[in-house]
Amino acid sequence: MTLLRSRAAATGLALLSLFALLALIGPWIAGDPSAFVGAPHQPPSSAHWLGTSGQGQDVLAQTVAGARVTLVVGFVVGVAVVALAAAIALTAAYAGGWIDDALALVINVFLLLPGLPLAVVLAAYLPPGPLTIALVLVITGWAWHARVLRAQAAAVREKEYVQAAIVGGEHPLRIVAVEMLPNLLPVLASSFIGATTYAIAAQVGLEFLGLGDPGRVTWGTNLYWAANDAALMTGSWWLFVPTGACIALVGFALVLVNMGVDELADPRLAAHGRGAGVCVATVVRRPRG
Amino acid sequence: MRFLLRRLALYLIAAWAALTLDFLIPRLAPGDAAQALIARSQGQLEPEALEALRVTLGESDAPIHSQYLAFLGRTLTGDLGTSAAYYPAPVSTVIATGLVWTLVLAGAAVVISFVVGSLLGALAAWRRGGWLDAVLPPVLALVGAFPYFWLAMLLLYGLGHHLGWFPLRHAYGDAIAPGWSASFLASVVRHAILPATTIVVATLGGWMLTMRNSMIAVLREDHVALALAKGLPPRQVMLRYAARTALLPSLASFGMALGFVLSGALLTEIVFSYPGLGLLLLQAVRNQDFPLMQGLFLTITLAVLAANLLVDLASAWLDPRVRDGARRSR
DSSP states (O other): OGGGGSHHHHHHHHHHHHHHHHHHHHHHHHOOTTSBOSOTTOOOOSSSTTOBOTTSBBHHHHHHHHHHHHHHHHHHHHHHHHHHHHHHHHHHHHHOHHHHHHHHHHHHHHHHSOHHHHHHHHHHTSOSSHHHHHHHHHHHHHHHHHHHHHHHHHHHHTSHHHHHHHHTTOOHHHIIIIIIGGGGHHHHHHHHHHHHHHHHHHHHHHHHHTOSOTTSOOHHHHHHHHHHTTTTTTTOGGGTHHHHHHHHHHHHHHHHHHHHHHHHHOHHHHHTTTTTTTHHHHHHOOOOO | OHHHHHHHHHHHHHHHHHHHHHHHHHHHSOTHHHHHHHHHHTTTSOHHHHHHHHHHTTOOSSOHHHHHHHHHHHHHTTOOOBOSTTTTSBHHHHHHHHHHHHHHHHHHHHHHHHHHHHHHHHHHHHTTTSHHHHHHHHHHHHHHTSOHHHHHHHHIIIIIIISOOSOOSSSSOTTSOOSSOHHHHHHHHHHHHHHHHHHHHHHHHHHHHHHHHHHHHHHTSHHHHHHHHTTOOHHHIIIIIIIHHHHHHHHHHHHHHHHHHHHHHHHHHHHTTOTTHHHHHHHHHHTTOHHHHHHHHHHHHHHHHHHHHHHHHHHHHHOHHHHTHHHHOO
16 A cells, blocks of 8 residues: 555554544553542552543543544545535536536534534533534534535546546536545545544534533543542542543544655645645644644 | 735625524524523523523524524624523623633734744744754644643643643632722732743644745745845844745635634633633533523624624735735736
8 A cells, every 4th residue: 555655654554543442442451441449549550540520530541442432433424525515516616607606605614603602502402412413513523524525526527637527528526426525535545534533533622511421431421520520629530530631542543644645645745744744734733622 | 905805705604604593503403402401591590581591592482583583683692691600690691701811811912823823933944953843843843732731731731730920710800999000900910921822832833834834835936045045144044035925825824723723712711720711612512501602603603703804904915916906816
């Protein structure tokens, strides 16, 4: 695989595989995250490597168990966001005219609506749980990627071979899927990574606010309980540092993979070394909340 | 002028969309959510609050279009309903208390981050391959991967709780009466340092990378080469010839990123118990105070739109092509 030739991407993928493995088999190794195993607020010890929570649960088990829901929701939202954004972007670029104008307006309006407050209002009216969180994140997260993809798709739409296919009378769906889509793959990949990064961070944020299902162990609810159990006031750093470090590591790994995708899309970036190796990544990346 | 009018039209549409979402979401939500909430609040809330809640949640017998018109009329006159968490205060009064603090904290932090980040980006591109260019981007990329509020917890624990350098919560000391006194302002600044640092550190990398990449492209342009060949001082070339042009893409993304940055700022406020809109949002979620949540969504949207308008004015000032767009465009 060519992606592995980039050192950044290889490191990122290795990290991600590690966390995927953790999410897959971790809960069997680290034990039951909800079991009450000792006194609350105990610092790390040989019995509990990362200490115990404010309710006397094993923090290591909770950190490991939290990976599963958090990563699955992040991945699913990433796929859904890119699928929705690509569908809207390709429709706009292919149809052009007033359809393009209308969709561009919808995209721009959604970009202006602040994500967190909208997500809170939406999530508050739906039953708490991962499904609600995922739905809300797709609604608040698609516009950015639709904007990037629409610009790229519009450029591809003007290429001669696409024009030729249109004049040749090919079916619009075929033109979009066979002629246009393959040229968008690098941007799609970058969008997917950006959307997944966003989904993990925003999901944790919403759950931290208390919009998740507090009975379920995820990285977000871990931090929610850490705040609720006064981790900061009692100085129990082990309640929030492990989970937060995992989130940060996953985010960093995704950034690294994105750099590799950029180099793959444009080999000149790799040759120039550090150079402009952040090109597409910068277009697709955005500050997160 | 035409550019500004177009943007203004977009903002009006966005404001209308936010209003309409505020109206529709409670009515499209799975029916029993509102019912259950009203049933739960029965006993806890005064009859008037219950009635206000019923109206907000769309539990009304009136046809939907007249409900919509009544809703628009109420909202446009500043009546956002009654808060359940801070009963009997009206939502607009509750939000007004938080808005000032969020504007001060997030406003200052976002502007500082943008200015410092863009300057660092310009410097990194100007001395490409130098130590600034080599060290900062990867470090800031790592820090940028942290959730804001986790960074906030780390700072609060390390610098506030452990070392005791900064106050742990609130926007000013309990013992000081709010007012324009020097001790009050000093207390406000001391309380704002940690939350503001969190927001600045978390967003710095994005602005730096955007500025660096656009600056690298601008430095290849002829007008920069000409300015250098003329023998202008390098600092003047960097700031007035290259950075001014390179700032335009950053400025364009600044407006769009604002909503996201603000979301992070709200979560940061919660960690520091900073009495802004973020803390109100937390109270609204905890108490299932739907009118307050919706009022916050509306207020924050309007704030983002206003900030975007300011950004547009700034780009019109920086970019003659935008200013004279009507005359020169095709």
